[in-house]
Amino acid sequence: MEENIIELRGITKQFPAVLANDNINLSIQKGEIHAIVGENGAGKSTLMKILYGLLEPTSGEIFFKGEPIKITNPSIAIDHGIGMVHQHFMLLPSFTVAENIVLGTEPRRRKIFMDFKQAIEITEELVNTYGLKVNPHLKAEEVSVGIQQRIEILKALHKGADILILDEPTAVLTPQETEELFVVIRKLVKELNKTVIIITHKLQEVMALSHRVSVMRQGKLVGTVDTKDATEQILAEMMVGREVLFDPLDKKEVEGTTVLEVQELKVKDNRGLFALKSIDLKLKSGEILGIAGVEGNGQSELVEALTGLREIEKGQILIENKNITGKDPREIREMGMAHVPEDRLATGLSKKATITENMMMGTHDKEPYAIKGIHINKKPIRERAERLIKEFDVRTPTQDVLVENLSGGNMQKIIIAREFSFDTPILIISQPTRGVDIGAIEFIHKEIIEKRNEGCAILLISAELDELFRLSDRMITIYEGEITGEFINGEISKKEIGLYMTGKQNKTQEGRA
Amino acid sequence: MKKFITSKDTEYLISLFLSITAALIIGALIMMANGRSPIIGYASLIRGAFGSKYNIATTLAKTVPLILTGLATAISFRSGIYNIGGEGQLYLGAFAAAYVGFTFTTLPGVIGILLAIIAGAIVGALYAFIPALLKVYYKIDEVITTIMLNSVAVLFTDYLVNYPFAANQGKMGGTDMVETSYRLSRLIRLSTLNTSIFMMGFIALIIYYIMQKTSTGYSFKMVGQNATFAKYGGINAKKQMIVAMLISGGLCGVAGVLEVLGTHYRFLQNISPGFAFDGMLVALIVKNNPIGVVFMSIFFGALKTGSIAMENTTSIPSELVLVIQAIIILFIAGEAGFKRIIKDYLMKRNLQQKVGGK
Numbered sequence: 001m002e003e004n005i006i007e008l009r010g011i012t013k014q015f016p017a018v019l020a021n022d023n024i025n026l027s028i029q030k031g032e033i034h035a036i037v038g039e040n041g042a043g044k045s046t047l048m049k050i051l052y053g054l055l056e057p058t059s060g061e062i063f064f065k066g067e068p069i070k071i072t073n074p075s076i077a078i079d080h081g082i083g084m085v086h087q088h089f090m091l092l093p094s095f096t097v098a099e100n101i102v103l104g105t106e107p108r109r110r111k112i113f114m115d116f117k118q119a120i121e122i123t124e125e126l127v128n129t130y131g132l133k134v135n136p137h138l139k140a141e142e143v144s145v146g147i148q149q150r151i152e153i154l155k156a157l158h159k160g161a162d163i164l165i166l167d168e169p170t171a172v173l174t175p176q177e178t179e180e181l182f183v184v185i186r187k188l189v190k191e192l193n194k195t196v197i198i199i200t201h202k203l204q205e206v207m208a209l210s211h212r213v214s215v216m217r218q219g220k221l222v223g224t225v226d227t228k229d230a231t232e233q234i235l236a237e238m239m240v241g242r243e244v245l246f247d248p249l250d251k252k253e254v255e256g257t258t259v260l261e262v263q264e265l266k267v268k269d270n271r272g273l274f275a276l277k278s279i280d281l282k283l284k285s286g287e288i289l290g291i292a293g294v295e296g297n298g299q300s301e302l303v304e305a306l307t308g309l310r311e312i313e314k315g316q317i318l319i320e321n322k323n324i325t326g327k328d329p330r331e332i333r334e335m336g337m338a339h340v341p342e343d344r345l346a347t348g349l350s351k352k353a354t355i356t357e358n359m360m361m362g363t364h365d366k367e368p369y370a371i372k373g374i375h376i377n378k379k380p381i382r383e384r385a386e387r388l389i390k391e392f393d394v395r396t397p398t399q400d401v402l403v404e405n406l407s408g409g410n411m412q413k414i415i416i417a418r419e420f421s422f423d424t425p426i427l428i429i430s431q432p433t434r435g436v437d438i439g440a441i442e443f444i445h446k447e448i449i450e451k452r453n454e455g456c457a458i459l460l461i462s463a464e465l466d467e468l469f470r471l472s473d474r475m476i477t478i479y480e481g482e483i484t485g486e487f488i489n490g491e492i493s494k495k496e497i498g499l500y501m502t503g504k505q506n507k508t509q510e511g512r513a
Numbered sequence: 514m515k516k517f518i519t520s521k522d523t524e525y526l527i528s529l530f531l532s533i534t535a536a537l538i539i540g541a542l543i544m545m546a547n548g549r550s551p552i553i554g555y556a557s558l559i560r561g562a563f564g565s566k567y568n569i570a571t572t573l574a575k576t577v578p579l580i581l582t583g584l585a586t587a588i589s590f591r592s593g594i595y596n597i598g599g600e601g602q603l604y605l606g607a608f609a610a611a612y613v614g615f616t617f618t619t620l621p622g623v624i625g626i627l628l629a630i631i632a633g634a635i636v637g638a639l640y641a642f643i644p645a646l647l648k649v650y651y652k653i654d655e656v657i658t659t660i661m662l663n664s665v666a667v668l669f670t671d672y673l674v675n676y677p678f679a680a681n682q683g684k685m686g687g688t689d690m691v692e693t694s695y696r697l698s699r700l701i702r703l704s705t706l707n708t709s710i711f712m713m714g715f716i717a718l719i720i721y722y723i724m725q726k727t728s729t730g731y732s733f734k735m736v737g738q739n740a741t742f743a744k745y746g747g748i749n750a751k752k753q754m755i756v757a758m759l760i761s762g763g764l765c766g767v768a769g770v771l772e773v774l775g776t777h778y779r780f781l782q783n784i785s786p787g788f789a790f791d792g793m794l795v796a797l798i799v800k801n802n803p804i805g806v807v808f809m810s811i812f813f814g815a816l817k818t819g820s821i822a823m824e825n826t827t828s829i830p831s832e833l834v835l836v837i838q839a840i841i842i843l844f845i846a847g848e849a850g851f852k853r854i855i856k857d858y859l860m861k862r863n864l865q866q867k868v869g870g871k
Contacts (some may be wrong), residue, residue: 010761083700091818115726150794174709197868307745309744309745328544328749328750329744329745329747330747335745339745341745344741345741346743347742347745348742349739349742350735350738350740352738352739353734353735353738357731357734357735360731361735361742361743361746361747361748362746362747364728364731364732365728365732370727370728372727373728374727374729375726375727375728376727376728376730376731389593
């Protein structure tokens with residue numbers, strides 16, 4: 001366990017606008033689980049991409065078993081037994097599990113034809129060796145996210161990986177799936193003598209899983225510590241560079257009336273299948289209703305239906321008793337709904353536009369920002385943007401910066417600033433802190449609670465259970481387009497809610513039966 | 514860091530300038546390879562474009578259709594709907610103007626001119642409306658439909674001028690002349706420069722205003738950059754695309770009208786040597802910036818006029834100018850790549866200085 005299998009010496013990576021890695025010295029020991037933590041933009045992924053040959057360092061050296069090596073592309077990394085599982089899976093959805101696993105090293109018959117039978121045999125052998133259960137015959141698009149991740153891991157192992165790099169592996173998993181993954185990782189290390197590097201920002205997981213932790217902040221390696229000597233608090237402080245206090249949020253009692261009502265809502269997804277099968281919910285002013293569910297169980301479609309971005313098949317949505325069915329996003333906004341979308345780059349922003357241009361969306365044809373709704377009135381537009389930048393602490397030199405040059409957290413703040421500034425009675429907030437650093441998470445959470453205390457009705461969709469438990473007054477679990485349970489926050493544990501999220505328990509069916 | 518972000522426009526102007534310079538240098542090399550002096554060649558080109566009142570007038574006359582079709586491209590491309598059908602819209606607009614000009618011959622001059630312009634704009638817009646609807650409601654690629662509709666329009670007007678509307682004086686490939694009072698007056702003797710340049714200027718100002726100063730212009734831009742974002746923010750992306758396409762088609766139609774009323778006084782088969790395509794190149798080079806379209810059109814107009822003079826005095830073929838145009842576009846297309854090369858170089862130098870200073 002003492003032998004350094006990999007050593008990074010003085011790794012520096014300069015991007016046009018940022019120094020992503022600044023003179024990093026890091027050693028990975030054989031047979032350890034090494035966690036690399038840090039806020040978004042701290043340079044973790046960059047460092048791992050350098051190790052895997054996807055990026056070349058501006059300067060610095062990599063030593064493999066004491067020998068200096070140059071990893072100029074991933075195939076060199078693979079030759080040295082380094083494998084990587086990316087945060088976004090790189091599977092071909094219409095290929096079977098077995099085909100995905102052997103992709104790039106396909107077994108052949110007569111050197112030309114792919115040998116499908118052998119591919120399946122290879123997969124089964126891998127499954128037996130590593131205890132990662134997958135069905136080689138299913139198509140990648142047919143299996144759950146957790147299984148897709150297993151396929152990625154098997155793919156890397158099949159290529160001969162001794163050192164596995166896992167980039168934010170638990171971001172898309174339920175608590176149960178996360179635990180299963182940890183069992184697998186422990187087994188790989190203990191019984192099969194693999195080395196695992198895991199990138200994450202979830203400190204609980206670091207504490208539960210790793211032997212050693214390296215903390216990165218703003219491109220620098222703050223330090224490497226033995227996990228048994230660390231606490232979450234210490235690591236958080238190392239990550240942020242100051243004391244982090246997760247203050248309890250100050251929730252006021254608000255007497256609420258129902259402002260949003262969804263009745264027997266049915267919505268189809270892009271493939272034409274029912275993503276929502278009869279959803280009913282009520283949202284009161286001054287409350288935060290959290291929607292818990294594994295991604296892809298209809299949450300996105302629900303949000304799109306509510307905000308007018310997706311057609312409703314059946315049922316109705318009422319805002320203050322007025323039906324919004326068939327109305328376009330603009331009319332729905334005017335009826336009193338604002339929306340922080342789940343995907344900020346695809347929906348929430350135009351990255352090629354300036355901060356000002358992004359902030360004026362929605363006010364661009366309204367007085368006083370547009371005289372008579374036509375002529376752009378620069379002065380109030382710029383003043384408003386300046387005010388929102390200050391109020392929401394967007395870190396930028398000027399408001400004329402293109403959004404693509406900002407960090408994820410700052411992009412998110414722009415969206416939140418814009419949507420919150422409309423002062424609507426209803427807010428739909430989806431994944432508000434995805435890919436956002438700790439400091440910004442704190443800030444965004446406080447803003448959300450403040451809105452709630454002002455009497456805004458908030459529907460919160462999040463893949464982070466911690467976030468839902470922290471903010472929600474009530475929670476609904478959703479599984480395969482159906483509501484499986486409804487809870488007052490505090491009456492259920494994270495573990496229990498996981499069962500409802502995966503459909504293993506169902507309150508409503510019990511009730512109906 | 515600030516410098517990297519805020520100086521985008523200056524950065525672009527610099528790389529544009531470098532591209533043009535590089536293209537001119539390559540042009541010079543080609544001249545030298547053919548045993549001709551680039552200095553004499555370029556001198557005669559510049560003299561040909563700006564050497565006298567007549568030459569300047571000819572250059573400016575060439576810019577009229579370029580600016581109109583350039584703006585037409587800019588407004589549609591910026592809205593994320595790609596009108597490649599400007600040529601067809603131009604032909605139909607031109608024919609409509611000629612039709613008005615030889616049919617309604619009794620109107621007062623101003624009314625007749627206005628009527629011809631409006632007719633041309635409407636015909637051009639309607640012709641762009643077809644691919645716009647197909648794109649927005651049936652997701653049929655407008656690039657393909659507009660290109661194909663070009664051929665339809667050009668061949669259709671070919672038919673019209675050769676059969677039902679063939680000129681009475683027996684000349685094939687042209688309609689009757691338009692009413693004399695509808696013809697735009699020439700400004701400089703011998704050159705074709707005429708009052709259409711003022712009309713074009715007026716239209717260009719309106720387009721500039723719409724694109725840069727109105728909420729509609731903002732909507733166009735947002736739809737073009739990220740249609741999902743626009744829709745989410747309450748902009749009717751489909752409607753904006755259709756409107757942009759209508760304006761674009763209308764502009765091309767007017768470009769055709771002004772050719773008829775100002776230059777030829779009738780519709781001719783092959784009335785446009787590809788104005789709309791040149792306009793598209795202009796817009797592409799300046800990244801759909803309306804002011805840029807004006808300046809780049811003047812540059813292109815000068816190249817065109819000058820090249821003919823150059824051919825006459827130095828026997829360097831005028832096609833060389835096409836080579837230069839193509840190289841500029843090539844360089845502009847490679848702009849991002851060049852920028853990265855320069856940035857990487859600067860960064861490495863900075864870093865070395867930092868390391869060296871330790």
